[in-house]
Amino acid sequence: MIGRLLALAVAAFLASPATAALTPAEQRMAATVQAENDRTLGLLERMVNQNSGTLNLAGVEAVGRMIRAELEPLGFQVRWIPLRETGRAGHLVATHKGRAGTKRLLLIGHLDTVFEPDSPFQRFVREGNKGHGPGASDDKGGVAVMIAALRAMQAAGTLRGANVTVFLTGDEEDAGSPQAIARRDLIAAGKAADVALDFEGLVRENGQDMGSVARRSAQDWVLTVRARSAHSSGVGGGSGYGAIYELTRILDTFRRELPEPNLTYNVGLAGGGTTAAFDAGKARVEATGKPNIIAPVAVARGDLRALSAEQIARVQAKMQSIVAQNRLAGVTGAELVFEEGYPPMAPTAGNRAILDRLNRVNADLGLRAMPALDPIKRGAGDISFVAADVDGLIGLGPASSGDHTAEERVDLPTIPLQATRAAILMSRLARERR
Template identity: 50%
Template sequence: MILKPFAFAALTLSMSIAGAAQLSPIEQKIVAEVKAHSEQGLQLLERSVNINSGTMNHEGVREVGKLFRDQFDQLGFKTRWIDMPASVQRAGHLVATREGKQGKRLLLIGHLDTVFEKDSPVQLWKRDGDRVRGQGVNDMKGGDVIIVEALRALQRVGALDNTTISVMFSGDEENAGDPIEVSRGDMVAAAKRSDIALAFEATVRNKEGKDTGTVGRRSSSAWELEVKGKQGHSSGIFTETAGYGAVYEAARILDGFRQQVIEPDLTFSPGLILGGTETGTDDTGTKGQAAGKTNVIARTAVVKGDLRYLSYEQRDRAHAKMKAIVAQSLTGTSASIVFHDHYPPMSPTPGNLAVLKVYSQASADAGLGEIPALPPGQRGAGDIQFVAPLVDSLDGLGAAGNGAHSPDEDLEIASIERATIRTAILIYRLTR
């Protein structure tokens, strides 16, 4: 495994801080500022959630971007909105920066969009005691608020002075614009000017009920299987002349994947399958049609699925095994498979673990408990994966909630303050 450029620096930094037994006087003031303004943070979250910002609701994404841009302007950051080319069909991204000469250069990552488009029947904001439900409340407007409120606490005690911090809130994390080189080009460029990246997707609770940190995330990629058979009378199936048909061959291949390609942190899921005498999909590749008769051997089959892996070495092993299975055709059939990479993997490097160590110590010193690493196989893809190959990275610094992407998405209100305290102390220690 190749260590990223700042891995050893992060390790040294973590060891120098790990001995801290309590908060310093300035850190105590930071915590007091967070607690004193928790209600303000909750109000900001409510305002953001009450604006629909489904990825394809470009106007809504920009409106949420303006709301957060105003916050960063108040904090003395230099802000700008990056429009995407019309061909990318996405709203754009919010960037806020400040420059200084002390400590680590940080990149803080959030996103403005949600999976709930403008016509979604899912409610916006609804508070129920110590929890709140709404569109994107934990994925990830809660995380965006945590970034703002942590920086606000630091600013109030003068701890932002002379620091270098970049913030990027993407407008299309839930459905990244194509080509990726364009839609994530500015984020990659920001990472190249940074030492450490912190992302604020919702934290995931482990079996013991503890908040965790994400040091690794699996890639998101896709595969397409195309199978051909001999069309003919169904009474001849299994014979040397007629063969097995496309549907049996597709079934053989999928079962071969299930039995032979399994290894830890690797998954492959067929999400769409069509078979018959004729098949076809629409331009999006998410809908299709098939025609066939029970007394006719299927001539064609198509399967589309995803593949998630933790390293490129794991990907290459999976590709090789899957291709070998595809090549073992049943009589009278043939098949081909192609792969498409989307999100790169975020491998759990020593540098990432070192950043988690600093974060965990900050949490423990604040009386909020240590933060264990979440097993990488338990998270899907996220924006931080585009920058993790370049800098030491940590994700999962956001709020705690349930039901992301569903009508039941909610958030534990107390987790906003808890995560804001941890984040503010972490940023303070990294930028000293």
């Protein structure tokens, strides 16, 4: 009964005026996505039920094998790039060679999630039109959309001539170190491509699907302050103020003087006292001290997010000048260190042109145009590592809520919607001359 209702729904869709602008091959893609939706959801469930927290290297590899089994029958040459030396599992890369001289597409997603094996959140549960589970959207839902779109292209014959590289990282949620190795192959793939499409989630605002042509950077920083220690009876006098007061001065000056458009600055962890130090993962700080001792050390850690390399360089220089200026009495040193991070993806004319192409697909499907999303509403991601070399578009995955929490839910009807959009967009781009 369900299959018959689905067939009727597909027939009604293809008979509607909205699809009149679609070619027969594009109508075939739309029909295939709908007809295979149960298969796609089955793949999503299997992926979600396999834990692939970034640090679960075997789990990440297992999800990679699931995707290999999907791509090889479509004619992709699939290889696994092991990266144990970075502390991570590695990446899956699949290539499909098509007609010479046509645009080369790079499809980006990731196999890992933020939920490690010790998380109580481990299984996929269907809740009506929602799928509840770890990574159900971010990014296993996006990978499911990608596979559904490629299968639709295969069924319609448009994959045959397409030059496509699928690049699924195993450490998007927590990149391996050093990044020079962890992102080496992704950067090389970007240099070899003409268009990059990111299959992380679709953002909706008040029911409106949004297009994403930019995303901000993400870079952590560590601040360490040292000062003379003494009895608290001398605080503010000859003994100075100690490290905690100086740390507070610096952080509050950041708060007052750094704000500008598209920039956010956060303090996520701080501590000070007679001793203060981060653990190996810099996720905890251990401090000791007493109320009657002027603190000789204080530390803080946070992140910085910006929209362009120029903005990052300028803000970092301003932060360093704040650290260096007008130190309180008794301070013996202050050091601000910026760690490796995710670069920004600036909103270029080339990126906007790809969104325009997607909106022509939307028009031919009878869907509303997708306005460009404010980049401050989008987190960092892997496509930013190739943004300097290739035009790109973000958000080809499904809509969701609660990502990175135990409330993560994917909007299941947006999986076939996004797969249809992606299949038609990729087919049109893939036949264009370079």
